[in-house]
Amino acid sequence: MYPIVWSKGKYLHKDSLMFPLEERGLQFGDGVYEVIRVYRGDMYLLDEHIDRLYRSLESIRITLNFTPEEVKGALKNIVERNKVDEDAFIYLQVTRGSAARDHLFPENVEPNIYAYVKRKKRPIELLEKGVKAITLKDERWDNCYIKSLNLLPNVLAKQLAADRGAFEAILHRDNVVTEGSSSNIFLVKDDVIYTHPESKYILSGCVRSRVIHFANELGINVREEPFHVSDIEKADEMFLTSSTSEIMAIVQVNDMTIGEGKPGEITRRLQKEYEKDAAIVQEEVSR
Ligand code: PDD
Numbered sequence: 001m002y003p004i005v006w007s008k009g010k011y012l013h014k015d016s017l018m019f020p021l022e023e024r025g026l027q028f029g030d031g032v033y034e035v036i037r038v039y040r041g042d043m044y045l046l047d048e049h050i051d052r053l054y055r056s057l058e059s060i061r062i063t064l065n066f067t068p069e070e071v072k073g074a075l076k077n078i079v080e081r082n083k084v085d086e087d088a089f090i091y092l093q094v095t096r097g098s099a100a101r102d103h104l105f106p107e108n109v110e111p112n113i114y115a116y117v118k119r120k121k122r123p124i125e126l127l128e129k130g131v132k133a134i135t136l137k138d139e140r141w142d143n144c145y146i147k148s149l150n151l152l153p154n155v156l157a158k159q160l161a162a163d164r165g166a167f168e169a170i171l172h173r174d175n176v177v178t179e180g181s182s183s184n185i186f187l188v189k190d191d192v193i194y195t196h197p198e199s200k201y202i203l204s205g206c207v208r209s210r211v212i213h214f215a216n217e218l219g220i221n222v223r224e225e226p227f228h229v230s231d232i233e234k235a236d237e238m239f240l241t242s243s244t245s246e247i248m249a250i251v252q253v254n255d256m257t258i259g260e261g262k263p264g265e266i267t268r269r270l271q272k273e274y275e276k277d278a279a280i281v282q283e284e285v286s287r
Contacts, residue, residue, distance in 0.1 A: 031095030
């Protein structure tokens, strides 16, 4: 982790940032977060992440005493002050604040906000080869559009996937695929891309929106329509998207091979668009 972090208007050393035990994020998961990708010191899709942060905050009735511009400025400052010039991510968290433990909202308590930057290389090998996924019942609550700190079902799903040698768990409600434990899920059939529509059952991913934009630019048909677990065996291609995984082919689901068992044509075209959009050049040269 880079040493300079931002919290509540102050730039501090990471080891000097302290929160009391009675902190609403720690005790109730009463908060929201964002993970923002940084490529060679440039934040990718910053406006989209900050817009979603404020939507999440509004949904859980937290009023932040910083404007979106102030938060963006603070993130730019920690990138600059830490002299971040490589691939990294920013973790940004807001909670309802520190107060004596009580389920009710505390009065006159200001939210806790902090952000730090951490180095993170692109997952080049996985992007080139694709990953395995498992299907799993979506056991989360009904408000998955909020990027809530309550990630227990996501954590359990991701761990179960890893226990079974897979990278991601594809979640479904009544056999309708919603999203992954930490990603959005796409299926390609007969040159049409399908993904669950924006609704309370999925997080509106920043990369998801960008992928839909890329597909439109490339003239590839996208249908934001739900698909079923049973459609997976007929899929030509599948991929997942997230700020840390980018656009990653899913080449196996449970025991089924998807397409030819390697990233398909449409997935690769979208990956190229992503690299251009995020101005990722150095890895292409070294490949
Ligand atoms: N997660 N759906 C869920 C449940 C997620 O947790 C994420 C991202 C996404 C993709 O969103 P985006 O494209 O905006 O990154 C979809 C982040 C990376 C995380 O929790 O670490």
